[in-house]
Structures are given as C-alpha cells and as structure tokens.
Amino acid sequence: MKLTLVRKQTEQTDRRGRPQGVLFEFSCRVELDPRETGLVEKYARGNYPIGRITDRQGDPGKSIITIGRLQEGLSISTGFVSDAIETEGTVVAGCTDFKTLLATLESYGGTEELDL
Numbered sequence: 001m002k003l004t005l006v007r008k009q010t011e012q013t014d015r016r017g018r019p020q021g022v023l024f025e026f027s028c029r030v031e032l033d034p035r036e037t038g039l040v041e042k043y044a045r046g047n048y049p050i051g052r053i054t055d056r057q058g059d060p061g062k063s064i065i066t067i068g069r070l071q072e073g074l075s076i077s078t079g080f081v082s083d084a085i086e087t088e089g090t091v092v093a094g095c096t097d098f099k100t101l102l103a104t105l106e107s108y109g110g111t112e113e114l115d116l
Contacts, residue, residue: 002031003070003095005088012079026084027075028091030067039102040067048101050094053087065091067098 006027012020032040040046046068053063053076065074076087 001033001036001095001099003092004029004031005091007084007088009081021079022081023077023079024081024084025075025077026087027073028070028088029073030070030095032071036099036102039105043105045098045101045105046071048098050098051090053083053090065094067095070095 006025008025010023010025012023014020040048046066048067050065050067050070053065070091074091076084078084
C-alpha cells in the first residue's frame, strides 16, 4: 500500500488585494498492490470506512472516508489548518489499520492452542 499526501497553502485576498487569510489544502491518494487489490475485491472491502473528516459545511455524505474514495483521491480545502491536520491524521491511522485488516483477512483460519 502506498499513500501519497500533498499539502498546500494559498493566501486569500479580496477584490482589492487585501489579505483575507490562508486556504489550507490537503489531498491524498492510496495505491494498492495487486495482492491488496485482490483482497479488497474478495472480501468486498471497497466501502470499508477509514474514518471521518471534519466538514464545517455539514455535508454528512462527504465526511465518511472509505478505502475506495482514497483510491480515487481525496481533497479538502479549509480555512482551518487544524482541519487539514486532523484529516491527515485520520487518513494515515485509518490506512495503517486497514493494512492490518488485510493481513488478518489473508491469514485468518486454522487452529491454535493456548496454554494459559
């Protein structure tokens, strides 16, 4: 799994060129190798929720991040750097957990005896 993160910031001005703050942009895209792609297809995990992002406009449909959405690419633009940082942390943690899930799905089965 390869996760590409891109961070940008752009100064915003009004029509007269006066400063109006900064727009923080965060985008990311995940690429799965053929084995991981096969596991996602086999176990129907394309809609697996990676996490939620802060959406100050209140659109609940856009706040859920799935592995499929990350494969297509995800971008947010916000006036709040904390939203961009939070989204990045959510994506990185979610992808790390998802990679663990794929390994578990691939190896699940068999018998184990524990001496307690």
